[in-house]
Amino acid sequence: xxxxxxxxxxxxxxxxxxxxxxxxxxxxxxxxxxxxxxxxxxxxxxxxxxxxxxxxxxxxxxxxxxxxxxxxxxxxxxxxxxxxxxxxxxxxxxxxxxxxxxxxxxxxxxxxxxxxxxxxxxxxxxxxxxxxxxxxxxxxxxxxxxxxxxxxxxxxxxxxxxxxxxxxxxxxxxxxxxxxxxxxxxxxxxxxxxxxxxxxxxxxxxxxxxxxxxxxxxxxxxxxxxxxxxxxxxxxxxxxxxxxxxxxxxxxxxxxxxxxxxxxxxxxxxxxxxxxxxxxxxxxxxxxxxxxxxxxxxxxxxxxxxxxxxxxxxxxxxxxxxxxxxxxxxxxxxxxxxxxxxxxxxxxxxxxxxxxxxxxxxxxxxxxxxxxxxxxxxxxxxxxxxxxxxxxxxxxxxxxxxxxxxxxxxxxxxxxxxxxxxxxxxxxxxxxxxxxxxxxxxxxxxx
Numbered sequence: 115x116x117x118x119x120x121x122x123x124x125x126x127x128x129x130x131x132x133x134x135x136x137x138x139x140x141x142x143x144x145x146x147x148x149x150x151x152x153x154x155x156x157x158x159x160x161x162x163x164x165x166x167x168x169x170x171x172x173x174x175x176x177x178x179x180x181x182x183x184x185x186x187x188x189x190x191x192x193x194x195x196x197x198x199x200x201x202x203x204x205x206x207x208x209x210x211x212x213x214x215x216x217x218x219x220x221x222x223x224x225x226x227x228x229x230x231x232x233x234x235x236x237x238x239x240x241x242x243x244x245x246x247x248x249x250x251x252x253x254x255x256x257x258x259x260x261x262x263x264x265x266x267x268x269x270x271x272x273x274x275x276x277x278x279x280x281x282x283x284x285x286x287x288x289x290x291x292x293x294x295x296x297x298x299x300x301x302x303x304x305x306x307x308x309x310x311x312x313x314x315x316x317x318x319x320x321x322x323x324x325x326x327x328x329x330x331x332x333x334x335x336x337x338x339x340x341x342x343x344x345x346x347x348x349x350x351x352x353x354x355x356x357x358x359x360x361x362x363x364x365x366x367x368x369x370x371x372x373x374x375x376x377x378x379x380x381x382x383x384x385x386x387x388x389x390x391x392x393x394x395x396x397x398x399x400x401x402x403x404x405x406x407x408x409x410x411x412x413x414x415x416x417x418x419x420x421x422x423x424x425x426x427x428x429x430x431x432x433x434x435x436x437x438x439x440x441x442x443x444x445x446x447x448x449x450x451x452x453x454x455x456x457x458x459x460x461x462x463x464x465x466x467x468x469x470x471x472x473x474x475x476x477x478x479x480x481x482x483x484x485x486x487x488x489x490x491x492x493x494x495x496x497x498x499x500x501x502x503x504x505x506x507x508x509x510x511x512x513x514x515x516x517x518x519x520x521x522x523x524x525x526x527x528x529x530x531x532x533x534x535x536x537x538x539x540x541x542x543x544x545x546x547x548x549x550x551x552x553x554x555x556x557x558x559x560x561x
Contacts, residue, residue: 146170147217147497150240152207152231154178154187155342156477157245158222161272162187164486165220165243166194167469169494175214177204179324180342194471205324207231211238218497221245224346225353226332229254233560236267241497243490245272247362247514248507250332250353253550255511255518256537257560262507270493270503271510275367275443277488280460284439284446285371287458293448294434297372300411301431302364304356309417310348311392314338331557338393348394350521355396356415357382357517364430365404366505366513367441368411371432376512377404377411381529382520388418402520413520443481522548 149171151162155178165171173191178184184203191201204210211219211234219235221228221244229249235242242262248271249255262269275281288294316336319325325337333351346352347359368374384400402413421427429442437450446460463484466473472483489505496503515532522545523530531540539545553559 146172147494148172148174148215149218149220150175150177150201150210150214150216150235151187151220151222152177152210152235153221153223153227153245154180154183155222157272158220159187159190160475160478160483161220161222161243161245161486161490163190163194163471163475164483165218165490167471168487168490170196171218172197172199173201174216175202175204175210177207177210179205179327180340181205181322183342205327207234211235211240216240218243224328224341225358226250226351227330229258229560230331230557232258232269233261236261236265236269239265239267241268241493243270243272243493244507244510246366246510247354247358247517248510249514249518250358251549251551252515252518252532253537253559253561255515256534259507259511261560266500268493268496268500268503269507269510270489270496271505271507272486272489273363273366273505273510273513274482274485274489275363276370276504277492278443278482278485279463279488280446281367281371281441284441284448284460288439288448289371289432293436293450294432294439295436297409297432297434299409299433300368300372301433302361302368302411302413302429303422303426304360304364304415304428305417305419305421306360306428307417308344308360309356309389309394309396309398310344311389311394311398313392329554331553331559333554348396350395353396354518354521355400356417357397357400357402357413357520358514360415360428361402361413361520362513362517364428365411365413365516366509368430368432369509369513371441374406374411376532376534377406377516379405379529379531380516380519380523381405382524383527384524397524400520400524402517402523404516404520 151158154176176184176187188203219240219242221231223231225247228244232242232244248258316338319337335351382402384397386397387399389398398417400415404411426440426442432439437448440447444462448458462481464480465484472478472480492504519530519532526545530545533540550561
């Protein structure tokens, strides 16, 4: 990024961050950009701390329906922020956006909230960094993209594999350099045992949680414990299972590396084949095929058993006539078919010495932090230039919607072809109806 160094030099942490990231400082004159966070859980806070590491921002508001989450985020902010001014705390995002002026809004809420939060933020005049997947149904994604374009807002999606150093290197040195030759197939997988599955009893909602607001437009499930860490992801009421959570990252990475648009056709099958003893209603086993003109991108997840390749339990494998590129968040390897050619290995970048707070931060993904910092810098550069960021919402929508369509295909039991111009599944009225989830009153779908 060709950006001048003018504003960052007044904070040593920011200037260190820039030298570490190999980027000049952002040319932001005047006051630091005013930032609001919606969703103060694990990744919402993580995104905010990464932004604060690379930019002199002023966090003016934090919103979450859980008062404990709010207090925890405010406490960490007080330890990290240069300013002694505490952000205002809100339980309702509408009140936050109405009462505070924001330049940037970060959205770390659960998937079923992303659409309403993002659209409200851009309507309020903010540029947005929104976690993936962008939406819980396809129609939400279409509405989000339309809103971003209508209000001319920059929207970066948290598919930070595009900003992961070793994956950028692998793309340049292997794919762009033609070492794979003609691409014939892509495999993607996740074999993490990450499907929360249990039978906790129904209990009273604690007084520090506004469960009605947390649930919002989703169906109101009987309260059976705090939903924050993993538990909400195990229900289709709030998201799209492992496909919506994990496939979207690898599929988006494959699309970026290989310059792919919408798939021509999507097929999927699977179900709950092994882990049948708990409340979870997301699949524990699922395959999906995203068809393109010259090759397919195949997805497979199992939340039980062992990974096919122990070094690559969550990964993509790009197969070419001259070799294969294995890629994950932790490493990448090019394995040539020619026995006389040398394999090429790419290591994950960690920045423990440059950012020691990464090491002590609770639940921090050390391997992802460098990528998120670069993703934030790309977002800020796009905001300054009024251009599209590397993970623009349109690309996030294609990756998200394709994964959602895979779940629809599994549900109806047939292949689907989506027409993004007409916003229908071609020749399939039943599947087209499933592109829009019903909202719980009084919330209105932004279709």
